[in-house]
Amino acid sequence: MLxxxxxxxxxxxxxxxxxxxxxxxxRSKVYDLIRSRRLLSYTEGRSRRIPVAAVRxxxxxxLEEAA
Numbered sequence: 001m002l003x004x005x006x007x008x009x010x011x012x013x014x015x016x017x018x019x020x021x022x023x024x025x026x027r028s029k030v031y032d033l034i035r036s037r038r039l040l041s042y043t044e045g046r047s048r049r050i051p052v053a054a055v056r057x058x059x060x061x062x063l064e065e066a067a
Contacts, residue, residue, distance in 0.1 A: 012051060012052055012053075013042075013050060013052065014052060014055065015047060015048070015049065016030050022055065023055070023059075038058060040054040041054065
């Protein structure tokens with residue numbers, strides 16, 4: 001499993017299934033977060049990509065909301 005700590009082996013962007021795995025969310029929840037702009041993403045060809053930095057930011061935002 002990939003960690004959120006950057007190193008040379010970690011990609012800079014994940015696919016939706018990878019984000020689903022790391023955040024333990026459903027596909028529809030990930031797309032809801034993308035649609036609501038709580039999770040930034042872009043398309044590469046026909047694939048949706050989510051920068052690892054955007055996943056980190058989403059997690060930080062959730063932690064701030066919970067505090």
